[in-house]
Amino acid sequence: MKRLIINADDFGLTPGVTRGILDAHLNGVVTSASALMNSPQVTESLNEAFRVAPNLGMGVHLVLTWNKPLLKPEKVPSLVDGGGYFYGSPQISEHADDFNLNDVRNEWQAQIEAFIATGRRPDHLDSHHHSSYINPKLFTLMLKLAQKYSLPIRYPSIPEESSLDIEPFIQILGHHSVRFPQSCITAFYDEGVSFANLSTIISMIPEGISELMCHPGLSDSDLMKGSSYAAQREAELRILKSKDLKECIKENSVSLARFSDL
DSSP: EEEEEEEEEETSSSSHHHHHHHHHHHHHSSSSEEEOSSSSSSSHHHHHHHHHHSEEEEEEESSSSSOOOSSEEEEGGGGGGGSSSSSSSSHHHHGGGGGOOHHHHHHHHHHHHHHHTTOOOOOOEEEGGGGGGGGHHHHHHHHHHHHHHHHHHBOOOOOOTTTOOSSSHHHHEEEEOOOOSSSSOOOOSSSGHHHHHHHHHHHHOOOOOEEEOOOOOOOHHHHHHHOOOSSHHHHEEEEEHHHHHHEEEEEOOOOOGGGGOO
């Protein structure tokens, strides 16, 4: 059987992104989302999701590259700049080798515990800007947290433009008893956001459980100010809600799934 988790990243990034993800689930094909637990409005957003979208899978989008940590900056000094903010995505590779792994473990664990404090448990772990794949040490740390909380993870996914070799991460994964889909498809992003591209992806889904990463949302003022990936989110949303996509999934005998199905 061909099964596909369609996971929307960045839940809680802005109110518009949250509304877009919920719309993509309630009126489209999104089955799962990943929450940014250091977002100021994430608890309110999660409570809304639990109320209006009880069938939406929800995991933790572990953060090292956006906004401030949940812990006080003095508790995780190796992870933050002089203003107490995480280093941004373009800068993190310059600093990652100097991260204190205890700082990362404590902050990521705080993010997982913040989700659990809502009264629910997450159903998977992945990472914002693929930060858990910057180096094997960070990936191993995520795996240990996944084991501690008995959670599946996203299959090692490294953006196509990255020069990182994925093989060391796959080898590390083989040494940990963690559940994961057999792949994470990242090609439905930026210039790859089109129905033609997504229909091709759907037609090539193999037997087993795969994951498709997506980023639907509505371009509110907060998103426009803080992200270069704004209009593309609305394009993703339109496609993910389209009747044609639903027909494509049906025609290719693909069943939709969540991480809890692993």
